[in-house]
Amino acid sequence: xTLPSYKDSMVSxxxxxxxxxxxxxxxxxxxxxxxKTRDSQTVCAFYDQFSPxxxxxxxxxxxxxxxxxxxxxxxxxxxxxVMGYQQERxxxxxxxQNPAKTxxxxxxxxxxxxxxxxxxxxxKYRYMSDHGVKGMDxxxxxxxxxxxxxxxxxxxxxxxxxxxxxxxxxxPLRVLSFDIECVATKEGTVPEAKYxxxxxxxxxxxxxFQGSDSLVLxxxxxxxxxxxxxxxxxxxxxxxxxxxxxxxxxxxxxxxxFDLPYVFERMAKCGVRAVFGRCxxxxxxxxxxxxxxxxxxxGRVIADVFQLVKKDFMLKRYSLNAVxxxxxxxxxxxxxxxxxxxxxxxxxxxxxxLASYCRKDSLLALDLLLKKxxxxxxxxxxxxxGILLQDSLSGGETTRIENFLLREFNRKGFIxxxxxxxxxxxxxxxxxxxxxxxxxxxEPVRELHSNVAxxxxxxxxxxxxxSYNICPTTLIIGDEKIEGALKPPGTANFVPPEVRKGIIPxxxxxxxxxxxxxKKKLRKIQDDNLYRVLYAKQWALKIMANAFYGYxxxxxxxxxxxxxxxxxxxxxxxxxxxTAKTVQEKYGLPVVYGDxxxxxxxxxxxxxxxxxQKATEICTDINTQLPxxxxxxxxxxxxxxxxxxxxxxxxxxxxxxxDGWKExxxxxxxxTVRRDWCPLxxxxxxxxxxxxxxxxxxxxxxxxxxxxxxxxxxxxxxINKLIVTKTMTKAGKSYKGIQPHVELVKKMEARxxxxxxxxxxxxxxxxxRGSQLVSHxxxxxxxxxxxxxxxxxxxxxxxxxLPPLERIFDVLGVDRMExxxxxxxxxxxxxxKKNKKPQGPREIPAAEFNGxxxxxxxxxxEQVPLSGACxxxxxxxxxxPKGPGEVLVR
DNA sequence: TAATGGTAGGGGAGGAAAAAGTCTACATAT
DNA sequence: TAGTGATATGTAGACTTATTCCTCCCCTAC
Numbered sequence: 001x002t003l004p005s006y007k008d009s010m011v012s013x014x015x016x017x018x019x020x021x022x023x024x025x026x027x028x029x030x031x032x033x034x035x036k037t038r039d040s041q042t043v044c045a046f047y048d049q050f051s052p053x054x055x056x057x058x059x060x061x062x063x064x065x066x067x068x069x070x071x072x073x074x075x076x077x078x079x080x081x082v083m084g085y086q087q088e089r090x091x092x093x094x095x096x097q098n099p100a101k102t103x104x105x106x107x108x109x110x111x112x113x114x115x116x117x118x119x120x121x122x123x124k125y126r127y128m129s130d131h132g133v134k135g136m137d138x139x140x141x142x143x144x145x146x147x148x149x150x151x152x153x154x155x156x157x158x159x160x161x162x163x164x165x166x167x168x169x170x171x172p173l174r175v176l177s178f179d180i181e182c183v184a185t186k187e188g189t190v191p192e193a194k195y196x197x198x199x200x201x202x203x204x205x206x207x208x209f210q211g212s213d214s215l216v217l218x219x220x221x222x223x224x225x226x227x228x229x230x231x232x233x234x235x236x237x238x239x240x241x242x243x244x245x246x247x248x249x250x251x252x253x254x255x256x257x258f259d260l261p262y263v264f265e266r267m268a269k270c271g272v273r274a275v276f277g278r279c280x281x282x283x284x285x286x287x288x289x290x291x292x293x294x295x296x297x298x299g300r301v302i303a304d305v306f307q308l309v310k311k312d313f314m315l316k317r318y319s320l321n322a323v324x325x326x327x328x329x330x331x332x333x334x335x336x337x338x339x340x341x342x343x344x345x346x347x348x349x350x351x352x353x354l355a356s357y358c359r360k361d362s363l364l365a366l367d368l369l370l371k372k373x374x375x376x377x378x379x380x381x382x383x384x385x386g387i388l389l390q391d392s393l394s395g396g397e398t399t400r401i402e403n404f405l406l407r408e409f410n411r412k413g414f415i416x417x418x419x420x421x422x423x424x425x426x427x428x429x430x431x432x433x434x435x436x437x438x439x440x441x442x443e444p445v446r447e448l449h450s451n452v453a454x455x456x457x458x459x460x461x462x463x464x465x466x467s468y469n470i471c472p473t474t475l476i477i478g479d480e481k482i483e484g485a486l487k488p489p490g491t492a493n494f495v496p497p498e499v500r501k502g503i504i505p506x507x508x509x510x511x512x513x514x515x516x517x518x519k520k521k522l523r524k525i526q527d528d529n530l531y532r533v534l535y536a537k538q539w540a541l542k543i544m545a546n547a548f549y550g551y552x553x554x555x556x557x558x559x560x561x562x563x564x565x566x567x568x569x570x571x572x573x574x575x576x577x578x579t580a581k582t583v584q585e586k587y588g589l590p591v592v593y594g595d596x597x598x599x600x601x602x603x604x605x606x607x608x609x610x611x612x613q614k615a616t617e618i619c620t621d622i623n624t625q626l627p628x629x630x631x632x633x634x635x636x637x638x639x640x641x642x643x644x645x646x647x648x649x650x651x652x653x654x655x656x657x658x659d660g661w662k663e664x665x666x667x668x669x670x671x672t673v674r675r676d677w678c679p680l681x682x683x684x685x686x687x688x689x690x691x692x693x694x695x696x697x698x699x700x701x702x703x704x705x706x707x708x709x710x711x712x713x714x715x716x717x718x719i720n721k722l723i724v725t726k727t728m729t730k731a732g733k734s735y736k737g738i739q740p741h742v743e744l745v746k747k748m749e750a751r752x753x754x755x756x757x758x759x760x761x762x763x764x765x766x767x768x769r770g771s772q773l774v775s776h777x778x779x780x781x782x783x784x785x786x787x788x789x790x791x792x793x794x795x796x797x798x799x800x801x802l803p804p805l806e807r808i809f810d811v812l813g814v815d816r817m818e819x820x821x822x823x824x825x826x827x828x829x830x831x832x833k834k835n836k837k838p839q840g841p842r843e844i845p846a847a848e849f850n851g852x853x854x855x856x857x858x859x860x861x862e863q864v865p866l867s868g869a870c871x872x873x874x875x876x877x878x879x880x881p882k883g884p885g886e887v888l889v890r
Numbered sequence: 891t892a893a894t895g896g897t898a899g900g901g902g903a904g905g906a907a908a909a910a911g912t913c914t915a916c917a918t919a920t
Numbered sequence: 921t922a923g924t925g926a927t928a929t930g931t932a933g934a935c936t937t938a939t940t941c942c943t944c945c946c947c948t949a950c
Contacts (some may be wrong), residue, residue, distance in 0.1 A: 289892045397895045438897025439950060460950090550895030557895080565896075596898085596950045647899055647949050669948055676902085676946060691900070726946065737904055739942055774903070797904080807901095 012142045013155060014170050015043045015137055018248055019278075019299050019388060020124045022099065023150075029099050031127045032151070034278055034299040035139070036171045036248065044153035044278065044299070045141045047162060050127050054106065054119035055079065055091045055191035055415050061114045062092065070096045070105050079117075079415045082559060084477040085495050091117065091415065117415045121406065122782050128386065129407045131162055135382035136389050152278045152297070170379060170533055175206035176247035177366035178238075180259045181358050182331045183341040190754030193265035197231040201238050201263075202353065204362040206370065209245045214359050217241075220344070222351045232270040235263065236622050242276040247300060249375070253320045253365040254306040255865040256394075260295045261286050276300075280864055291759060301390045305365045308374045308393070316725045317762050322703040324364045327372055332364065333357040337755065340510060376532055380540035382434060384511075400544065401551045402558055408507055414473060415799060419558055426593055428555040428562070436553055436565055439596030440573040442580060444643035446811050448692075449592050449602055452638040452651070453615040456598035457575065458631045461549040461800060467628020469494045469504025472559055486625075489570040492563040508545055508631055515541040571627070572596065579622055579632060587618060593643050599632075600641065608654055608661050611637055633890045639663075640693040644807050652693040665690060671804040675762075680721040681800050682710050688805060698812060702819060705805055714803065723764045723781050731759055740778035748780060767795045774799070 022029045031047040040528040051072065056065075065071045072095045078088045080082075094109075096102055106119040121129070133139055143159040181200040182191040191417030200218040208588040209215075219234050221227035228234040242250070252259055264286045267274050274284040287294045295302050309315070309323050316322070321332045335343060335357040343354040362416065362426025368374065385400035388406060392400065406416055420428070457463070464470065468486045474494040476482055485495040494502070518538040525531045551557050553565030579599050580591040593600040601618075603611045615634040622632050638651035648669035654661045665686075671677045672686045691701040711717055726741040732749075735742050741763035748756035757763050765778040779789060802819075809819050 274950070287891065292892095294892085396893075398893085401895075431895095436897070441898060441949090547895060550897095552895090553897085554895045556893085569897080598950080645900060648901095674947065729946075735945085739903075803901085 004244075010142065010144055010160070011157065012140060013037060013045075013157060013275065014138060014140050014165060014167070015041055016138055016167075016390075017133060017273070018301065019390065020128060020133070020135075021279075021298060022123055023279075023282075024100075024128070025096065027098055029097075029123060031124065032279075033133070033139070033141070033159070033482045034151075034153070035141075035621050036173075037155070040171060040174075041155055042153045042246065042278070043141070043157065043772075044151045045143065045157040045159040045162065046146065047127075047159040050130070051095050051097060052102050052123055052126060053093055053498075054102065055093055055117040056109055057091060057115035057117070059092065060091075060466050060830040061109060061112070064112055065094060068105055068108070070098060070101045072097055078413075080413050080473070082409060082414050082416060083472045084475050085473065085480075085482075085500060088413070088475065098758060099126075113770070116813070117417060118406075120418050121416075125387070125403060125406075129403070129410065132164040132407075133162060134164065134386040135392065136170070136379045137383045137386075138165045139163060139661070140165045150280055152246065152280060153299075155302065168533060168537075169530060173206075173248040173375070174246065175241060175249040175251055175366060175369065176245055177204045177206075177251045177362040177369070178202060178255070178259065179252055179341055179358055179361040180263060180364070181354065183344050187341070188338075193262045193269075198234060198263065198266050199231070200225075200358050201234065202355075202358040202362040203238075203241055203245075204359065204366050205245060205247075206366060209241075214363065215241065216355045216359055218355065221353065222348060222355060224352070224818060225355050230715045231266065232272060235267050235270055235272040238263070239274070239276045246278075249301050249303050249369075251303045251305055251365055251369050253361060253368075254300065254304060256295055256304040256307060257293055260284075260302070261288075261293045264295075264363055296390060301393065303369065303372065303375060303393055305368045309368065309372075311759060312374065312377070314675065316679075317764060320361060320364060323368065328364070328367055330367075331365065333360045334610070339750075365415045373532065374537040376463065377539060380536035380786065381543065383537070384540045384544050397547050397551065398554065398557065403545055404544065405503075405559060408503055409473075412503055414503070416558055420556060420560070425555050431555065432555060432562055436562060437573070440576050440594075441596070441646045442576070442591060442594035442599070444593040444646060444649070446643055446645075447589070448696075448812060449641040449643075450639065451603045451606060451611060452592060452641040453603050453611050454598060454635045454638060455579070455601060455615060455619055455632050455637050457572075458633055459512060459545060460572055460575075460597035460630075461568055462512060462545045463628070463630045464488070464568050464575075465502075465508055465548065466505045467630055468567065468571065469497050469502045469505055470564060470567060471504040472561055472564065474500055474502040475561065475564060488567040489574050490563065490567045492561075497539075504548055508548065515545070575630060578625070581619060582622055582625070586621075588619075592641065593649065595647065598635070600638070608637055612656060637661075638666075640696075642693065642808070642811060644811055647794065650693060650808075665693060671723040676724065676726050677804070678718060678722045678724045678796070678800055679841060680708075680712075680796070681804060683721070684801065685808070686806050688808060692812065694809070698809075698814060702809075707817065708802060709797055715791070716792065717796075719766060719781055719791060721785065722766050722791060724766070724778075724800075725762045725764045727762050728757060728759055728821040738773060738775045740767070740775045743775045744778040751783075767792045767799075769794075852884070 011177065015037045017033060017035050019034040020031065022031045024030070025048065028048065029051065031050055033043075033045040033047065035043045035045070037043055059076070062074050065074055075093045075095070076090055077093050079091050080086065080088050096105060102119060106116055109116055140163050141157055141159050142161050143157040146156050146158040148156060179202050180198050182196050182198045184191040184196050185376060197219070199220070200216060202216045204214040205212070216225050217228055217234050217237050218225045219228050219231055224236070228237055256720065258417065258525050264274055264284065275281070277284055277297040282298050284297045285295065306318065306320075309327070310318050310477065313327065315326055324330045324332060333353070333356060334356060340354065343350045377393040378389060381400060382389045385392070385404045387395065387400055387403045394665060416536065468488045470488070471494070476485060476493045476495060482495050484497060484498065486494045486496055488494075497505075515538050522534050522538065523536060549565065549568050552559065552561060552568070554560065576594055576597065576599065580594060582600060583589050583591055583601050589604070590602045591599055592602050601615065603609050603614060605614060612634055619632045619634055623630070628633065636656075637654045639654055640652040641649065642651065643649040650665065651665045653666040654663050667673055667686070667689065671683065672689070687704060688701045690699055691704065707713045724740070726739075728741055728745060732746055734744050744765045745756055745763060762779055766781050766784055767774055767777050768779045768784060769790045770777045774795065777792065783789070784791070806816060806819065809815075
């Protein structure tokens with residue numbers, strides 16, 4: 001790279017920050033800011049007036065620092081330490097030259113026994129924090145225009161200054177969605193990047209590119225396809241088209257863990273450099289982290305729709321097809337994974353079909369990203385916290401909070417300690433498990449209640465932090481006596497705001513006030529785009545405000561303090577207990593439930609307005625007795641409230657809106673909202689609750705249940721309503737026990753290696769008839785249909801349908817006998833008894849015989865394998881569509 | 891060359907442990 | 921009255937069969 005040369009004209013450019021990094025120029029760092037102007041021009045600004053630095057605690061470190069060639073200067077300054085209320089002290093600011101060398105110097109200083117501060121902050125964030133530059137926020141760059149061929153950007157500036165400016169809206173981002181297809185060289189295997197080439201790549205554009213909205217590259221000519229001579233050319237063209245289209249966002253479905261790593265490996269194999277970022281020299285990076293990858297491309301942002309949907313939507317399944325169906329009402333094109341090779345090598349029509357399939361996948365990913373506005377939240381979070389959009393998308397809460405805190409603490413003259421080391425983390429975790437208490441849950445009064453008012457604390461933990469001035473910087477160390485000290489329950493005491501205002505309370509106040517302002521503004525906004533931006537902003541403000549408590553009690557946090565975390569939760573427990581006690585003793589109203597920050601009060605009135613009035617009155621009274629700014633407020637009315645257990649209830653809810661009282665059914669924790677039950681259970685439980693809560697007609701509900709059970713028993717329920725899904729949270733072998741979804745994955749792995757689901761996937765399964773453990777009878781629904789395996793109706797009645805329903809009816813005083821006993825038709829108990837029978841030996845009538853089933857693993861065979869036994873070694877049984885018999889095949 | 895906010899709580903499935911039946915051999919009483 | 925066999929009853933130990941308890945796992949509430 002050449003030194004950016006000043007031209008005489010000085011310009012001022014406003015842009016939104018997309019990415020920041022640095023490069024070395026003659027051993028000195030140059031910060032690069034990639035952005036986009038209001039009229040969608042790309043900008044890259046270079047800033048070379050900033051050097052890395054850290055702090056050291058003692059003067060005698062200077063001696064050894066003199067020996068370090070990296071050290072440019074050491075300067076004595078005054079700073080405050082974060083942990084504990086203490087005054088300013090002297091520290092020595094050590095300025096270095098090359099950011100990449102900081103870890104080495106840091107280590108040597110640490111080894112010499114000194115304390116070091118802020119020596120592990122990424123250089124780009126060091127720069128952004130010190131200059132008030134935030135990801136996706138607006139800056140005004142002033143400087144001379146310059147030119148270099150090292151970056152791809154319309155405007156290039158050698159920046160004299162970069163200042164944050166206030167601007168709410170967002171520049172439209174240009175998005176590229178892509179999808180690759182590869183073909184296994186060996187028939188019947190799954191493609192592996194090590195051996196098998198990429199044969200097709202589809203690109204779909206959010207803004208028309210060269211008059212088209214999509215493009216398919218392939219290593220074979222065909223209708224509507226951009227042909228390439230070989231894979232190398234295909235990959236080069238991929239690079240070229242990305243750079244010509246110049247997207248801000250690169251998206252696709254599961255690109256982070258499949259398409260991108262695959263492409264990178266193929267590029268390496270083919271000798272193609274992966275330079276499709278806005279830097280012409282830096283290659284795109286793909287880091288393997290355990291079994292997942294983290295990818296980055298300079299100047300652009302990678303957004304994987306699969307990961308975003310998984311984080312933001314609670315769905316039962318996350319395949320592209322399932323997600324598209326649920327969120328867009330659309331389907332993928334019908335090409336099986338295993339048939340891609342066949343279609344690619346097939347006739348013109350088949351090849352065309354493959355191209356269309358490939359294009360559709362990219363299109364669906366793009367549609368999901370845009371129509372579901374998947375980026376809005378992350379853009380807002382970036383703006384609030386300051387981190388880059390890429391990190392907002394792929395990082396967790398810690399990154400955001402830490403970046404945010406660093407800025408605020410630095411501004412007030414505090415310096416950060418280093419990130420904790422593994423040993424410290426271990427110690428913290430083991431102590432924490434024993435000592436950190438959480439919220440208090442009031443034992444529910446298990447019966448059907450009427451007219452229950454729900455009162456809850458507004459932003460409970462943030463308001464506790466504000467009320468007690470809770471902050472590491474106000475924590476009183478040891479037994480120091482401070483006038484007017486604030487003492488929440490527990491061991492931690494804090495200086496009052498008159499002595500020192502806590503940084504975190506300050507931040508929270510701003511966040512909450514800002515949110516109030518944004519919400520107010522939101523009511524008047526007509527413009528759709530601005531509404532979206534502001535809505536996301538108020539959401540992000542809420543998320544950030546609520547995250548501080550969790551962060552303080554997180555063992556890997558830089559600013560961690562168990563006593564402080566405990567002070568917050570203990571205070572919460574005290575407040576809810578006090579509230580419940582007051583409501584019961586002073587007002588004589590029973591508290592029938594409550595969880596962490598809410599109290600459910602059984603009211604005497606029937607009329608909603610009267611209930612609200614009385615509840616509000618109670619809140620006002622209690623608020624005068626609560627510490628600081630803590631505020632209890634009336635939230636909603638449950639006309640009927642049916643608590644089943646702690647954290648499990650159903651209610652007929654009425655909320656006061658502008659248009660009067662709005663009703664709905666609310667269920668918490670029970671099977672209707674859980675994803676690890678089959679859909680049938682969810683539907684039936686929902687229907688039963690609706691009947692019970694609104695009509696209070698137990699008989700009707702029971703009759704309804706009986707009908708469903710009979711349908712189930714007689715095989716009239718479609719199989720897709722019986723599919724249970726569970727997440728595979730770790731590798732199969734690291735499970736200690738036996739579990740249905742894990743066993744099924746093992747089975748699928750044995751049937752077709754490579755195609756089975758893996759860690760992190762949700763596994764759908766149905767329980768089939770048989771005599772082994774339930775877990776061994778979990779089967780792939782597709783496999784069941786292909787092989788005509790019998791569903792275990794008894795399992796679905798006894799283990800899926802009945803337990804949740806019994807729990808509900810039990811609270812209403814309907815016992816199992818009443819639920820199952822004789823009605824006009826055959827009672828359910830009789831059905832169950834009858835059902836139990838076929839577990840024993842069963843003869844298979846010749847007419848029904850359709851194959852053989854393994855006694856051990858339930859694998860199905862149309863013909864007896866040559867070995868005479870199942871592949872697992874188990875014996876084979878004659879079988880019919882109704883299930884296996886007991887006669888062994890010998 | 892890894893990054894990861896918190897605790898409380900319900901409930902299913904499996905498996906181990908404890909408890910309750912069942913069987914058997916033997917002793918004793920009638 | 922003592923000895924004998926049939927029968928009933930009691931009891932300890934071996935073995936089998938439900939129950940109960942605990943752990944792991946998943947997912948949710950807040």
